[in-house]
Amino acid sequence: MANVLDLRRRIRSVKNTRQITKAMKMVAAAKLRRAQERAYASRPYVKMLSSVLDSLIRRVDIYDPETGEARHPLLVARPEKKVTVVIVTGDKGFAGAFNTNVLKATNQFIGEHSDVDLDLESIGRKGRDVLRRSYSVASFSDDRKMEHRAAPRSRKARIEIVGEHTGMLDKLTFEKAAHLAHTLVERYTACESDAVYLVFNEFQSVMTQRVLVERILPIMEVGKQDIASATEIDREQREEMVRAAHTAGVSVQSEDTREADEEASKFGTAQVDYIYEQPPRQLLQELLPRYVATQLYHAMLESAAAEHASRMTAMDAATNNASEMIDKYTLTMNRVRQAAITKEIIEIVSGAAAL
């Protein structure tokens, strides 16, 4: 049996660990609160943009009456032969199953699309690290900047990594998302990809989260998510999340934004004849790529919030485990000490009796 000194050392070390995990939990909770706010604050823009687009699309005949073809390249659906997948993971670990879940969904997606060419675009260091192990990085004919990636290239493998964006989520700005969206749109219009899917953690509130595979290009219906597959988090995990959120003082329910949402959805849809300063088609042309950027940005914001929530939960569990361990060790230590004392007394007593 271990001696008292060893046990005392063990306890001290676990206590230190607990302190660290507890601090990490609180940091994650603070970051979650901020990320949540950002995600909520970005909602009106998304709503308004989709409603104005929706009404524009209805007003402009997007389909050519004679040929039946869509007039905007981003609305045209083609047979999916070359598919781009954007994978949103986190930059850091210690976030429970957060990154694993996204990668699991990705692998499933890759498995389901075994007969098409896949281009992977990873956002977040964790995803990049894992993907790099299995797939090769695409080489472009000239290593110029992002903007020129729309040019055709020769493939070496069926699945290639076309882009890596690490550190993007840390200080996420709309510009960064717009930049990436621009590349995706360019590639789509150049027929270098026939569809763009986004794999990410959707975060509506601590209670409502899921891993989504969403198709963002072609745009089938504005304002509606085009979901290819969704994995809800299981109940046990959700309960853990809620518990962690309670202890860290993060609100569990999503804010009631129904009123604001409704207000936002009126944008650009009033039943009046608008004067269009630009022809509606031109407006549409301007706005559709922006819509893609907004979706991407929103997905990244939500993913960031989900990451913090996941980290908070993982660290809460770690803290609880550490507490349990300390209790267990303390108990053993007391037992060992008591056993030693008892043993000594017996020795003394029996020694006295022998006299």
Add this chain to the structure above:
Amino acid sequence: MAETTSLRIRLVTPDRIFVDGTADSVSLPSRTGYLEVLYQHAPLLAEVGAGEVTIHGGNIGDRVIFVSRGIVEVLPDRVTILAESAIPPNEIDVGEARQELEQGQRMWNEAGDESKRYAEANRTIYEAEQRLAAAQGAGHSA
């Protein structure tokens, strides 16, 4: 509110609702030039270019905000601007705007004979110039 003749102004960016209040008039940089909107303006949808939105009167006071890339909806009693970026002119990063201008010029030089890339380069240059102008107007030392 009593009989009102003021406009409800909202300026929304991807990050947040930047301005939400009332005003007597607002001037906007549309892609084809500045517009002044007063109460009872006819319904209008327009693309917003780079430039300054000026809000006069009303409960939020006079404000000037530099916006770029967006769309505006004008209804008789309200104006809603969606813009990709909105920033008060005195917070504009002059150095960054200069860099952007240079990048635009580089794009222009490299564009070759692709009209699309020319258009994009021109747009970048225009935006950067507008931004610089707005910054200087706000009293930045050049």
